Amino acid sequence: MPLDAPVLFKRVPTAPWGSANERIYVDYDDYVAQDGYAALDKAIGMSPEDIVAEVKAAELRGRGGAGFPAGMKWSFLPPPDGGQRFLAINADESEPATFKDQILIQYDPHSVIEGIAMCMLACQLDTAYFYIRGEYHHQREAFERAIAEAYDKGVFGENSRMGKVNDRAPNLYLHRGAGAYICGEETALIESLEGKRGWPRIKPPFPAVAGAFARPTIINNVETLANVPHVILHGADAWKGRGKGRPEGAPPQVPASFGTKLMGISGPVKRPGVYEEELGVKLTDVIERLGGGPLPGENIKAYFHGGISMGVISQEEAEQGVELDFDIGKKWNNLGLGTACITVIPERTSMVSMARNCARFYSHESCGQCTHCREGSNWIYKMLTRIEAGDGATKDLDMLLELATSMGSMPGHNICGLSDGTNWAIRTIVNKFFGEFEAAVSSKRTVSLV
Numbered sequence: 001m002p003l004d005a006p007v008l009f010k011r012v013p014t015a016p017w018g019s020a021n022e023r024i025y026v027d028y029d030d031y032v033a034q035d036g037y038a039a040l041d042k043a044i045g046m047s048p049e050d051i052v053a054e055v056k057a058a059e060l061r062g063r064g065g066a067g068f069p070a071g072m073k074w075s076f077l078p079p080p081d082g083g084q085r086f087l088a089i090n091a092d093e094s095e096p097a098t099f100k101d102q103i104l105i106q107y108d109p110h111s112v113i114e115g116i117a118m119c120m121l122a123c124q125l126d127t128a129y130f131y132i133r134g135e136y137h138h139q140r141e142a143f144e145r146a147i148a149e150a151y152d153k154g155v156f157g158e159n160s161r162m163g164k165v166n167d168r169a170p171n172l173y174l175h176r177g178a179g180a181y182i183c184g185e186e187t188a189l190i191e192s193l194e195g196k197r198g199w200p201r202i203k204p205p206f207p208a209v210a211g212a213f214a215r216p217t218i219i220n221n222v223e224t225l226a227n228v229p230h231v232i233l234h235g236a237d238a239w240k241g242r243g244k245g246r247p248e249g250a251p252p253q254v255p256a257s258f259g260t261k262l263m264g265i266s267g268p269v270k271r272p273g274v275y276e277e278e279l280g281v282k283l284t285d286v287i288e289r290l291g292g293g294p295l296p297g298e299n300i301k302a303y304f305h306g307g308i309s310m311g312v313i314s315q316e317e318a319e320q321g322v323e324l325d326f327d328i329g330k331k332w333n334n335l336g337l338g339t340a341c342i343t344v345i346p347e348r349t350s351m352v353s354m355a356r357n358c359a360r361f362y363s364h365e366s367c368g369q370c371t372h373c374r375e376g377s378n379w380i381y382k383m384l385t386r387i388e389a390g391d392g393a394t395k396d397l398d399m400l401l402e403l404a405t406s407m408g409s410m411p412g413h414n415i416c417g418l419s420d421g422t423n424w425a426i427r428t429i430v431n432k433f434f435g436e437f438e439a440a441v442s443s444k445r446t447v448s449l450v
Helices: 028-032 038-044 048-058 070-074 100-107 109-123 137-152 186-193 222-234 236-240 283-290 328-332 351-365 371-388 394-407 418-432 434-442
Strands: 086-091 127-132 171-176 217-221 243-245 260-266 273-278 300-304 312-314 342-346
Touching: 028 109, 028 137, 038 109, 038 222, 048 070, 048 109, 048 222, 048 236, 070 109, 070 217, 086 109, 086 186, 086 222, 100 109, 100 137, 100 222, 100 260, 109 127, 109 137, 109 217, 109 222, 127 137, 127 186, 137 171, 186 217, 217 222, 222 236, 260 283, 273 283, 283 300, 283 342, 312 418, 351 371, 351 418, 351 434, 371 394, 371 418, 371 434, 394 418, 394 434, 418 434
Parallel strands: 086 127, 086 217, 127 171, 260 342
Antiparallel strands: 260 273, 300 312, 300 342
């Protein structure tokens, strides 16, 4: 797609490849001047069932990492029973090197708020909680300003243009997290929202049945909801006209990669930042065309294509035509697309050090409920620290892979996905760059007795 091609997030105030210094806060009036809230007005004239059906028809998949179809998730809710029903917006963007949602929150918040209102209409949810990462101070201030504008203009509150939702006035509240990575997991987010320690819950029951305060709850990512207005305003077919779609001849039940995706680029490239591209774009194309390629004198060794939890992709694999879509995990032995925020790893980086740093992160962020996650992540960190220091043995590599594999191969034993993330991050780094680890355990440390 050429740089001057139109994008869906036309209000993201970088072009989107422009300088970060050019970004501006898009207030309510500026948003409305660019068709803002037109989708909400259209949705008000639709039945909740029709809104859900349109989102399902668009096959809009979650943009938070898992890629679960949003419309299908909405359809899991039981019928209203007179009690409160909640929407929790996951803005706890804590995956390393992921910063796509903060652009929407800080600069284009009304695109998210409009999506929130439409989800509340579709699912008959009367109360929404915007759960934002605790470290997002400037983003919090911007979003609180946007919420105040939305109340003033009749989007929420007693005088809402939506009228009563679930027989109650619709309300949106901002809730700040306390800096825990694990609260990005939807049930841990709910626990934190309720004022408790952020520990993932055992499922079932699922949040759609018994979520926040034991009431039906939908949890959606920021970017997912920001896509909903486009789907409703322009229709499912327009949304499905962008992106990779499903393979020719594949049955409808085969998951597809429709639409666009916000993609972050960080590392030694000429134009790091956040870009919007169609799903299915080649990884190398994103780096070269949007990111401007590596900095002078730098060669690329590998990439984390969607946060460290999805695993690593080598430069050799990327040159074979790695495409950023929801099927990337099946094709390149990774966990999935994840956040699609790319970390570029230069040739000069030791993958042994990289693995040790990832293991340190997981060991620190494990909530400690599951024994194999709590103990396994800590032991992986200790082993990699020893290997990096030159005190490892060849057998440590076999033990390291066995331990990582066991953490991710226990169906029914993991309460959440952190254990799987540890497994894929460490195992793909070791397997794809085994030579570096082999060299590390073959070398002997020279000990000076002076």
